[in-house]
Amino acid sequence: MKLLGRTFVLAMFSLTAMTAFAATAVSPAANSVHVGNGWVRWLPANLPAAGYAIIRNQGDKPVRLIGADSADYAMAMLHRSMHNNGKDTMEMVDALGIPAHGVVQLAPGGYHLMLMDARHPIKPGDTVHVSLHFDNGETLQAAWPVRPANASGSSD
């Protein structure tokens, strides 16, 4: 009985902790990589959308973001927009390095997570779930708010 009670308390504790983490889209404490300020720019007609966030590497070794997927979209790919010789282009990126104790931004006009083929209708105000995979074996689960098309950041 005592053991059961303790398990229950522990379970409740981890549930609470998980909820708290999910709300701020932070990974479990053991991870060296953290993601914050995430958001998705909503676009109509099930057009590809872009996800943005700040990725922090608090570890002593560089890590690379090597993949992503989402429960809400059939495909999530890392892309980079570039501005060259009067042209705007976009290219697929295989990996994005984050230096030891460094920060990398996925931000409008640069690196972004391209989210394609929503599995269900998505609208501003919704929350979408994204998993980011790193080459050190870590996977971060993030919950990002969906913002209107003309938003300029995670809050404005």
Add this chain to the structure above:
Amino acid sequence: MPMMPSTLRRFLLPALGALLLAACSHAPPSWQLNDVRGHLPDLQFHLTSDIGKPMTAADFRGQHVIMYFGYTHCPDVCPLTLVHLHQVMQKLGAEAKDVRILFVSVDPARDTPQVLHQYVTAFDPRIVGLTGTPQEITAMAKRYRAAFNEDAKQPNGGYEVSHSSGIYIFDPQGRARLLGTSADTPDEIAHDMKLLIGQDQ
């Protein structure tokens, strides 16, 4: 404040002031974007609007026009640029009354008026989406030296379109006046729009 020699105070400063005043009244406006007056063709096109209506440049006579080439399957730079142009309109406030933004599709195969309409109105009701036949779009882009090309198809059949980053500004007579890029800030564009609207009044 350190004391200035009296000669400087009495003679040089007023002279400097007069010089500055003269410079201000005769100098060309300090554009943040590029002055292209006389260097780019007037606004001219025959395209289809986002409500499926044929449109020509004549529909925009009497209005300042900000034109940008893009496509709806562009999730990052095109939205960023349209957000910037929406912010320009907000900064212009009442002065935006006779300003229109034209978003010209460089992906007519996917950009039907319906998709275009949903896309542009999500950013600002004063944006008009324009599409047309591939020939019409090619002619339009050529006229403004706005090269575009479809990149290689992806395994899922999707593709990106590399396109001009130019932001073209026309006056109410349809003359090309200023050329910016998607890298210019809303403040820079709004600054020039205010100057231009002031000049043309």
